[in-house]
Amino acid sequence: MPPSSNSLKYLFLGLSALATWIQAPPSQAQTNAQQTIASCSACHGEDGSPKDSRLPVIWGQNSTYLQKQLMSYRSGQRDNQIMGSMAESVPKDLIPSLAQELSNHSWPTKSHEDMEIAKEPVVNSRASGPKSLGLCLSCHTTDPSTTADGTPRLWGQNLEYLLDQMSAFTQDDRTTNESMSAIMKTISKNEQNEIARFFSSH
Ligand code: HEC
Ligand code: HEC
Numbered sequence: 001m002p003p004s005s006n007s008l009k010y011l012f013l014g015l016s017a018l019a020t021w022i023q024a025p026p027s028q029a030q031t032n033a034q035q036t037i038a039s040c041s042a043c044h045g046e047d048g049s050p051k052d053s054r055l056p057v058i059w060g061q062n063s064t065y066l067q068k069q070l071m072s073y074r075s076g077q078r079d080n081q082i083m084g085s086m087a088e089s090v091p092k093d094l095i096p097s098l099a100q101e102l103s104n105h106s107w108p109t110k111s112h113e114d115m116e117i118a119k120e121p122v123v124n125s126r127a128s129g130p131k132s133l134g135l136c137l138s139c140h141t142t143d144p145s146t147t148a149d150g151t152p153r154l155w156g157q158n159l160e161y162l163l164d165q166m167s168a169f170t171q172d173d174r175t176t177n178e179s180m181s182a183i184m185k186t187i188s189k190n191e192q193n194e195i196a197r198f199f200s201s202h
Contacts, residue, residue: 029094030097030101032094033094033097033100034101036094036098037098037101037102037105040058040102043055044059045057045108047108048108049108049110050158052160053158053160054161057157057158058102059106059108060103060106060108060153061102061103061152062103062147062149062153063099063102064099064149064150065147065150065151065152066102067095068150069176070087070090070098070099071087072176073086073087073088074087074095077175077176078175078176107153107156110156129198130191130194131191132191133198135183139151140153140154141153144156144202154199155199156199156200156202157199157200162196162200163192163193163196166184166187166192166195167192169181169183170185170192
């Protein structure tokens, strides 16, 4: 006997309820994620602005990217003692909602002083930017307010942190992405410096 239109309707309602339930994480997970974020602020900043330029901004960062990095710190693929133990202290099943919560926060506005420091050496090459910038923007997006899924925002990221990561990719100290390692090996130290200052000061 063919299913009645009523039973199909209930099946459909059931499926859409299931889909909504999957999309919206239980509020307990959100609460746990918010509590965990408070423990990150000692280093990553109470307002999302880390006090030390060697520390990255993580508020407003791409969620898929954050999730991948937290998993890489946990497994040791991204080797960092501090973040390795921080990421291990977060239960694995909390990581997706933690990444989502962090990503939902707004990217902090930089202080005027930080912007001026980051700008200084690139004043002369300002008009067109460093020569490889176009390549970077093809993945890291030309619009600071959007990110391609899985690709981190670099606009407004802290200067010393960007320099450290570029150097880590160049020297194979960071092996989370083969393309990034290959690309950074083709960019001179001077240009890495220019590009880092360009992104950091915007
Ligand atoms: C004691 C200081 C400290 C605390 C607390 C801390 N972090 Fe970090 N975090 C760091 C440092 C240092 C780095 C840069 C590490 C590196 O070079 O890979 C970092 C990097 C990161 C990155 C990589 C960002 C990027 O752009 O790739 C993420 C994600 C991150 N932290 C998330 C967290 C979360 C979530 C918490 C709280 C559960 C947290 N951190 C707590 C110091 C800290
Ligand atoms: C083919 C796409 C692509 C291109 C081109 C590209 N990137 Fe990336 N970049 C990525 C992806 C994807 C990641 C995340 C890697 C990971 O998962 O660890 C990344 C990560 C980074 C990071 C680490 C950011 C953080 O928060 O830790 C820096 C810095 C960076 N890229 C700089 C550059 C620069 C500078 C250029 C241009 C010279 C460039 N990228 C070109 C895709 C690209």
